[in-house]
Amino acid sequence: MTTIQDAAVSRRRAKPRPGKIRPGKIRPAKTPPTKRVGRTVIQAFLLIVGLVWLTPAAGLFLSSLRTEEANASSGWWQALTAPGQLSFDNYTALLKDSGITQAFWNTVLISVPTTIAVVVIAALAGYAFAWLEFPGRDWIFLLVVAMLVVPVQIGLLPVAKLFGALGLFGSIPGVVLFHTAYGLPFAIFLLRNYFAEIPKEMLEAARMDGGGEWRIFSQLVLPLGRPAIASLAIFQFLWVWNDMLVALLFADNASQPLTVALQSQMRQFGSNIGVLAPGAFLSLIVPLIVFFAFQRHFVQGVMAGSVK
Amino acid sequence: MPVTTTEVPPATAGGTPPPSPPGASSRPGDPRRHAVRRRRLIAALFAFPALLLLGALVAYPIVFSVIRSLYDATGNTFVGADNYTEMFQDPATLRAIRNSAIWVVFAPALLTGLGLVLAVLTEKIRWKTAFKLLMFMPMAISFLAAGIIFRLAYEQDPQRGVLNAVTVGIHDSVDGEATSYPTAKSRIGDKQLTKGKDGGYRTADLTSPGNTANLGLVGVAPKDMPKTAKPAAPAAKTPAAKDELRGVVYIDFTPGGGGKPGKVDRTERGLPKLTVEAVDAHGKVAAKATTGPDGSYRLAGLREGSYAVQLPAKDFAPPYEGISWLGPALITPAIIGAYMWIWTGFALVLIGAGLSAMPRDVLEAARMDGANEWQVFRRITVPLLGPVLGVVFVTMVINVMKVFDLVYIIAPGPVQQDANVLALQMWLVSFGGGNNQGLGSALGVLLLLLVVPAMAFNIRRFRRSQS
Structure with missing residues (x-):
């Protein structure tokens, strides 16, 4: 698993170490022509791969800007030669659809509290497992590590029954609680x-100064742990924002997030592109903004969290 | 890559005992024992919220599912291991298990391989950061959005699905672009133009060079009609030279009525780009032509004799429609393709990090010793990357086993069963109309058991990193 520490280590290692170059090792002054040809081939190949990767997403975006009739009769690539057919009509229509806007807010209302809850609860527990003493601490921690790979699926049915009894089924707090629990092990x-x-x-000094555990936690540990917390928060936010399975079961019509609202339109895929394409774009624009804004934390968070 | 944890407190003495005044002894009931109790209470308060949630929503469900899996659908009758044996007898579940196996065999290996190749190549270019960023982007978006993206890309109609548009484009450039009118036919009762066994049409009467033969068809679908088609009437009257046969192939139908069957009326249009052949008395094709925009053809260079004019079967063959990506046969590979679109960036970035952490001097030394790039890759890069490749592979196996959303979204209703996987079947059986929570729980337990090896791997790695 790549964690923050690892990434830092590999970056450090990646730095050139001039001291290590052995004497007598002379780089050829010019790249040989065969090597240059090879490099051009590699460049061309990777360029094609990049284009192939971009095309499906570009297709979604262009489709979301075309009318229902245009999408039904021809492919989105027609818009490349006739940009006149592009308009934001689908988006204005979508944003007038109260079901979709409600679902968008539900997504926010589910992801933000979950992220906060996971970070707070895990930070408390992480501190306890690292620096506080209590009986069975290391065994319990091993159990928590073991829970890392417990599939969400196994919790669906039992927790649904539990939430049913508690009156949490089909509500936003229910979805938040479930996500929080399954986000915690990681x-x-x-x-x-x-x-x-x-x-x-550092901790001993703080304790010596008479700092209580809460003060040490909030004024020393939390600030020092900020990079890890940032990566965790981003990963957790994305995980929940992008979730469909949990909400499919635990949210009702009033509390469903965007993913669930959109999947219910999949049945008539062909005739619903005018809703599905801009809807999908609406749902992925937030993660993309997060991606570009917090690139480094994002990559580290996703890398570290991928073990889930 | 193991987690580097330096200075982990020893397992038994995690918390440092608070400094005790030098004179303090350990009499029962003394302030020091009180302090220990207080510290434990504080520790419990810190860990409590997490342990409560994990106990109630993760640990308890595992126990519940194991017990529930031993009962039947109603939950009242104890059936022992029946649900587990049923799993391997029920055809739908069996297919889900088989598909999950296909996923596990192919997806992680393909992803690790592709990630490795791209990572090594990316090292050699200047814009590697941009490339990695682009490849990693799909990791940010939901399976739902990715599913919609690929439903669109895999659309069967080459006019709409980009993949089939490319496929048909390649097919046509290899095979030649043939225009055909699959729905066209001769008028019922048309004595002049009769249908052959192979689906083509031929004139019943033989004709000799110097004559014209106008062939009327009906039933051409408006969408098949090229916009460039022109009225056929002017060309229909063009006289033929001595060694040629002339005529038009036209739609023998006047929109709005008024046309006369068997006659080229003023507004009736020709059928462009059709193949027309002259067949001699021996049944051999003596000349070949393609109709122009007005449907006219000219079969030149014919010897004296009698010929039939024929429209071969390929004029009426349905056009190549591309590949049925979302059909029952290809649905699982198609979804794995979409999955790779999402996860390749992950493999690339992780393996790329491993590459840049690799000791440069070893590679340089090998190159100095005359090893070529392939040897360096095969003998040094891959073995040194072994641990990273292992992490990518195991991570992918775990993820692939739990794949749900993508299958649920991409597979259209009628082929959902063909694309079924364990996690989806578990959902369908428990909540999606199957309503057999006994079997559903058993499938959940199976899923858990399948990821236990990965769990063991994680714990081992963690313990190793601790020591």
Whole structure:
């Protein structure tokens, strides 16, 4: 697993180490022509791969800007030669659809509280597992690590029954609670390991100064753990924002997020492109903004969280 | 890549005991014991919210599912292992298991391989950051959005699905672009033009060079009609030279009525780009022509004799429609393709990080010693990357086993069963109309058991990193 620490280590290693170059090792002054040809071929190949990767997404975007009739009769690539057919009509129509806007807000109302809850609860627990003493601590922590790969599927039915009894089924708090619980093992794992790297002397000094555990946690551990917390928060936010399975079961019509609202339109795919394409774009624009705004934390968070 | 955890507190003495005054002894009930109890209470308060949620929503469900899986659909009758044996007898579940196996065999290996190749190639270009960024982008978006993207790309109609547009384009450039009118036929009762066994049409009467033969068809679908088609009447009257046969192939139908069957009326249009052949008395094709925009043809260079004019079967063959990506046969590979679109960036970035962490001097030394790029790749890069490749592979296996959304979204209703996988079948059986929560729980337990090896891998790695 690549964690923040790992990434930092590999970056450090990647730096050129001039001291290591052995004497007598002279680089050829010019790249040989065969090598240059090889490089051009590689460039061309990767360019094609990049284009292939971009095309399906570009297709969605252009389709979302075309009318229903245009999409029904021809492919989105026609818009490349006739950009006149592009308009934001689908988006204005979509934003007037109260079901979709409600679903968008539900997505926000589910992802933001879940992210906060996971970060807070996992930070508390991570600190306890790293620096506090209580009976069975290491065994319990191993159990938490083991829960890392428990599939969400196994929780669906039992938790649905439990929430049914508690009156949480089909509500936003229910979805939030479920996501929080299944986000915790990874979050605790990540933060505990990060907190454990804080130099012991710092904590001891703080304790010596008479700082209570809460003060040490909030004024020393949390600020020091900020990079890990940032990566975790981004990963967790995306995980929940993009989820469909959990909400499909635990949310009702009033509390369903965008993913669930859109999937219900999939049945008539052909005739619903005018809703589905801009809807999908609406749902992926937020993660994309997060992606470009927090590139480094994003990559590290996704990398670390991929074990889930 | 193991987690680097330096300075992990020793397992038994995690919390440092608070500094005790030098004179303090350990009499029972003394402040020090009180302090220990207090510290434990604080620790419990820190860990409590997490443990409560994990206990109630993760640990308890596992126990519940195991027990529930031993009962039947109603939940009242204990059936022992029946649900587990049924899993391997029920055809739908069996197919889901088989498809999941296909996923596990192909997807992780393909992804790791592709990621490795791209990572090595990416090292050699200047714009590698941009490339990695682009490849990683799909990781940000939901399976639902990716599913919609690929439903669109895999659309069967080459006019709408980009993949089939490319496929048909390649097919036509290899095979030649043939125009055909699959729905066209001769008028019922048309004595002049009769249908052959192979689906083509031929004139019943033989004719000799110097004559004209106008062939009227009906039933051409408006969407097949090229916009460039022109009225056929002017060309129909063009006289033929001595060694040629002339005429038009036209739609023998005047929109709005008024046309006369068997006659080229003023507004009736020709059928462009059709193949017309002259067949001699021995049944051999003596000349070949393609109709112009007005449907006219000219079969030149004919010897004296009698010929029939024929429209071969390919004029009426349905056009090549591309590949049925979302059909029952290809649905699983198609979804794996979409999955690879999402995850290749992950493999690329992770393996790329491993590559840049690799000791440069080893590679350089090998190159200095005369190893070529392939040898360096095969003998040094891949073995040194082994641990990273292992992590990518295991991560993919875990993820692939749980794949649900993508299958649920991309597979159209009628082929959902053909694309079925374990996680989806578990959903369908428990909530999607199957309503057999006993079998559903058993499938959930199976899923859990399948990821246990990965769990063991994770714990082992974690413990190793701790020591």
